[in-house]
Amino acid sequence: MTTLVQTTRVAPAAPRRRPSRVTAGSVARVVGLALWLVLTLFPLYWVVVTSFKSPGSINRWPLEYWPSEPSIDNYTELFATSSFGTFIGNSLVVALVAGATATLIALLSAYVLARFEFRGKGAVLGAFLLTQMIPAFIALGPLYAMLADLGLVDTKPGLALVYVAMCIPFSTVMLRGFFENMPDALEEAAMIDGCSRLGALFRVLVPVMAPGIVAAFIFNFVNCWNELFLSVVLMNSDANKTIPAALNGFISTFNIAWGPMSAAAVLTVLPTMVLFALASRWIVEGLTAGSVKE
Amino acid sequence: MTATAIRAPHARVQHGPGRRRTFRRRHALTILGFLAPAIVFVCWFTYFPMLQGAHMAFRDWNLWDLTSTPWVGLANFATIVSDPVFPVVAGNTVVWVVGSIVPQLVIGFLVALALWRRFRFRGLYQALVFYPWAVSGFLVGMLFRWMFNAEFGVVNDLLMKAGAIEAPLPWLAEPRLAMVAVITANVWYGVTFFAIMILAALQSVPDDVLEAAAIDGAGTVRRLFSIVIPYIWTTLALTVLLRAIWTFNSPEIIYAMTAGGPAGRTHIVTTWMIEYTQQGSYGLASAIGLAVMVVLFVFCAFYLTAIRRVNQR
Numbered sequence: 001m002t003t004l005v006q007t008t009r010v011a012p013a014a015p016r017r018r019p020s021r022v023t024a025g026s027v028a029r030v031v032g033l034a035l036w037l038v039l040t041l042f043p044l045y046w047v048v049v050t051s052f053k054s055p056g057s058i059n060r061w062p063l064e065y066w067p068s069e070p071s072i073d074n075y076t077e078l079f080a081t082s083s084f085g086t087f088i089g090n091s092l093v094v095a096l097v098a099g100a101t102a103t104l105i106a107l108l109s110a111y112v113l114a115r116f117e118f119r120g121k122g123a124v125l126g127a128f129l130l131t132q133m134i135p136a137f138i139a140l141g142p143l144y145a146m147l148a149d150l151g152l153v154d155t156k157p158g159l160a161l162v163y164v165a166m167c168i169p170f171s172t173v174m175l176r177g178f179f180e181n182m183p184d185a186l187e188e189a190a191m192i193d194g195c196s197r198l199g200a201l202f203r204v205l206v207p208v209m210a211p212g213i214v215a216a217f218i219f220n221f222v223n224c225w226n227e228l229f230l231s232v233v234l235m236n237s238d239a240n241k242t243i244p245a246a247l248n249g250f251i252s253t254f255n256i257a258w259g260p261m262s263a264a265a266v267l268t269v270l271p272t273m274v275l276f277a278l279a280s281r282w283i284v285e286g287l288t289a290g291s292v293k294e
Numbered sequence: 295m296t297a298t299a300i301r302a303p304h305a306r307v308q309h310g311p312g313r314r315r316t317f318r319r320r321h322a323l324t325i326l327g328f329l330a331p332a333i334v335f336v337c338w339f340t341y342f343p344m345l346q347g348a349h350m351a352f353r354d355w356n357l358w359d360l361t362s363t364p365w366v367g368l369a370n371f372a373t374i375v376s377d378p379v380f381p382v383v384a385g386n387t388v389v390w391v392v393g394s395i396v397p398q399l400v401i402g403f404l405v406a407l408a409l410w411r412r413f414r415f416r417g418l419y420q421a422l423v424f425y426p427w428a429v430s431g432f433l434v435g436m437l438f439r440w441m442f443n444a445e446f447g448v449v450n451d452l453l454m455k456a457g458a459i460e461a462p463l464p465w466l467a468e469p470r471l472a473m474v475a476v477i478t479a480n481v482w483y484g485v486t487f488f489a490i491m492i493l494a495a496l497q498s499v500p501d502d503v504l505e506a507a508a509i510d511g512a513g514t515v516r517r518l519f520s521i522v523i524p525y526i527w528t529t530l531a532l533t534v535l536l537r538a539i540w541t542f543n544s545p546e547i548i549y550a551m552t553a554g555g556p557a558g559r560t561h562i563v564t565t566w567m568i569e570y571t572q573q574g575s576y577g578l579a580s581a582i583g584l585a586v587m588v589v590l591f592v593f594c595a596f597y598l599t600a601i602r603r604v605n606q607r
Contacts, residue, residue, distance in 0.1 A: 025514065029408045033419065036405055036485075040423050043437045043482070046448055050440065063451045109332035112325050124329065131340050133590055135543050137567050138583030141355075141576040142346035143339070165339030168332050197324055226430030228546055229568075244432060251436070251550065258440055265436055269429050276428035277421045284424075284490050 044269075051075070051262035058259050074259035075267075082246065083238050084264060090156060090235075091225055091242040098160040099221035102167035103175075103213065110172045111201055114179035128169035136166075140233050147234065154240050162230055167220040174219065174286040178212035179205070215282030222272045243268050351581040357574030370581035379558050379566070387562040389473060390548075391541050394480040395534060401481070402488025403530075407518075409489070410496045426486050435550025438479035442466055442551070466552050469559035476548050476560060483547065484537060491533045495526035531601050539590055 050058060054071040057064055078084050113125060143162060144153065152158030186208065187200035195203060206213065231245040241249075247268070250261055276283065351370055353363045374380060405423070409416060426434065441448050442465040450462040465475045499522055507517050523530075545564035548554065554561035554569055561569070563586050570579035 032404060033408050036401070036408075037419065037423060039482070040426065040485075043434075043441060044425070046441060047437050059446050061446075063446065063448060105331045105335065108328040112328040116321060116325055118321075118325050124333070127341070128332075128336065131336065133539055133543070133587070133594070134344060135564055135567065135583045135586055137564065137571060138347035138580050138587075139340065139343035140347070140571060141350065141357075141580075142343035146343060161335075162339050165335040168335055172332060222428055226432070228430065228432045228549075244430065247432065247436070258443075258446075261436065262440070265433055269433060272428040273425050276425065280421055280424055283427075284494070 047262050047265050047269075050258060051266045053259065055259050074263040077257075078260040078263045078267075081260065082250075083241075084243075084246065084267070086239065087241055087243045087246045088267065090240060091244075094156050094160050094163065094242055095221045095224035097156075098163035098167065098224045099217055101160070102164045102171055102220050103217040105164070106168050106171035106175055106216065107201075107206070107213065109168070110175035111179055111205070113172065114176045115184060125173075128172055131169045136229065140229065143230070144233055154235055154237050156240060159231060159234055159242070162234070163224045163227065166227070166230070167223060170223075171216045171220055174216050175212065177286060178209050178216075182209060211279075211282045212286060215279045215286050218275045218279045219283055219286070222275060225268075225272055347576075347580045348584050349580075350576050351584045353577050355575075355577035355580070357576060363577075366577070370577050371585065373578060374581055374585070379561065382559060383561045383563055383566050386473065386560060387542065390477060390480070390562045391538055393473075393477045394484060394541050395538055397481045398484040398488050398537065399530075399534060402485045403492055405485060405489040406492035406496055409493055424486050424490065426483050429483075431483065431544055431546030432550050434479055434483045435476075435547040438475065438482075438547070439466065439551045442475045467556055469556060472552050472556065472560045476551050479547050479551065480541065484541070487537060488533060491529065492526070495529040496522065499525050528601065528605060531597075535594065535597050539594070542586070542590060 049065065049067060051074050052070050052072065053064065053067045053074070054069045055073050055077070057068060109124075113121060147153045147158045147162070150158070152161070182205060187195075187197070187204050190200040190204040191197065226244065228244045228248065231242045232248045235241045235245045243264075247261075247264060250256065250264065350363075352365060352367060354366045354369070355363045409420065429437075442450075444450070444462055444464045444467060447462070447465065449465065450459070453459045454462070463471055465471045503521055503525075504517060507521055512520065542562075543564060545562065545568055548560055548562060548565045549568060552560045554565040558566075558569075563582055567579045567582045567586075570576075570582065
């Protein structure tokens with residue numbers, strides 16, 4: 001943990017406190033930050049407000065910036081006209097299982113890639129990075145055929161398998177950054193004391209870098225929760241659909257019902273926002289570890 | 295991520311050569327065992343289908359007639375390039391990438407600069423401003439599609455209140471306006487990433503150098519251009535590259551807002567590819583995907599070489 005904390009704390013270039021005075025620069029800074037805050041929050045504000053408007057007042061001029069007759073009709077309609085509860089459950093199961101599995105697998109590969117020099121290491125890293133560069137659609141058709149052969153199309157395990165593969169490369173790179181911040185004396189000491197390498201990894205390193213691992217897991221979870229095209233192609237029954245596949249179904253209709261749609265959007269965004277806010281510090285560190293280092 | 299490839303080999307863990315030989319066999323087993331699950335998954339569910347997909351690019355592979363998928367060589371590529379939509383798509387893709395990246399970089403840089411020096415509630419501010427990260431591109435597209443709605447969209451309402459326009463604009467129905475709308479959404483979505491990366495880079499600028507410069511009488515602007523920017527230049531360049539690749543490959547926002555419409559006028563390569571997929575023309579879709587990969591690859595190679603050149607100078 002110490003190293004993790006250090007890297008974040010060393011950074012703040014908080015210059016010594018100068019007598020604060022109002023300069024053009026500091027005014028511009030405050031105004032700019034305030035403006036960006038408003039611009040960033042506005043879409044969220046708007047979708048929340050829309051979701052709580054009464055169905056009649058959504059499509060009506062003048063627009064209401066605060067619901068004149070607040071109601072939860074959009075939410076009740078969403079659950080009445082679709083199996084949104086089931087979709088949430090499906091998304092939750094798939095994202096939890098796939099996110100956790102990918103984190104565990106990436107933990108092992110990241111450890112090896114951080115600690116050992118070996119032939120082919122560059123190739124492995126390169127192959128992982130390349131997956132981020134290739135448009136995923138090129139694999140959609142064959143992936144469908146492959147899962148069909150395995151009898152896994154339109155099943156949660158099938159989608160989870162694909163998601164695990166999707167999450168591994170990036171979380172490996174992210175976790176590798178965390179491992180490189182750990183002194184290797186840590187597990188060497190444990191191994192001298194008789195731990196196996198796996199034992200040293202899980203008993204000594206994992207507890208120390210738990211925040212980083214949790215961040216990697218949250219990142220994976222959110223990616224699975226948000227993934228669109230694979231879920232649209234692979235999941236088609238209402239019993240197994242995840243949220244993005246369902247939302248895609250909502251917009252394929254000619255007239256989008258913006259009220260229930262907004263309610264669905266709010267419910268979809270809320271959990272991931274909370275998770276990200278909780279782990280943002282470590283996620284930021286993990287994301288930047290690879291490229292910006294001392 | 296490419297950053298890892300060319301970053302200075304500093305933090306490498308060095309094992310002495312003698313020690314290494316002794317443990318070589320055991321290490322080899324550890325390395326193999328630990329890497330195997332990751333490699334198996336990525337090969338099985340990513341590379342294998344991708345190669346098969348690449349293979350389809352050279353076949354007349356149509357979902358509606360799977361009885362014959364003859365080898366057609368480069369015919370799919372010829373079909374794509376001669377499609378009348380192709381120049382529009384190519385142009386749009388460039389506009390989409392450049393039009394998204396430049397404002398993202400500028401605004402992201404400004405946000406990062408403003409956040410650089412500590413202030414009270416900075417943590418809270420960051421948590422609030424960084425939330426777009428948690429939202430999927432598809433949902434961002436949905437939110438903006440609703441805000442840019444021609445009849446009851448809030449964008450029209452605000453612009454009319456501000457006196458910028460007199461009547462509601464048909465944002466998503468007019469090709470140029472639609473491009474403006476989708477790029478606006480993407481800029482909004484992407485600033486966070488730049489702000490995070492640049493802020494981290496800024497925090498790596500050594501204090502003492504900045505202080506020394508200040509003592510020597512360098513003003514804020516001078517310090518920014520003579521010290522800060524040269525110091526974080528590589529990070530900036532790599533962040534732009536990463537983001538460009540990502541933007542190139544990300545159809546979600548356009549897919550959600552216009553689905554490439556009206557009449558294919560807001561298609562970029564990847565949304566175009568989706569349309570072919572939806573028509574069942576996997577051969578043509580794969581040809582586009584393969585071409586995109588090659589273009590990105592060449593682009594990356596040139597870009598990284600250029601960065602290296604400049605850094606060596």
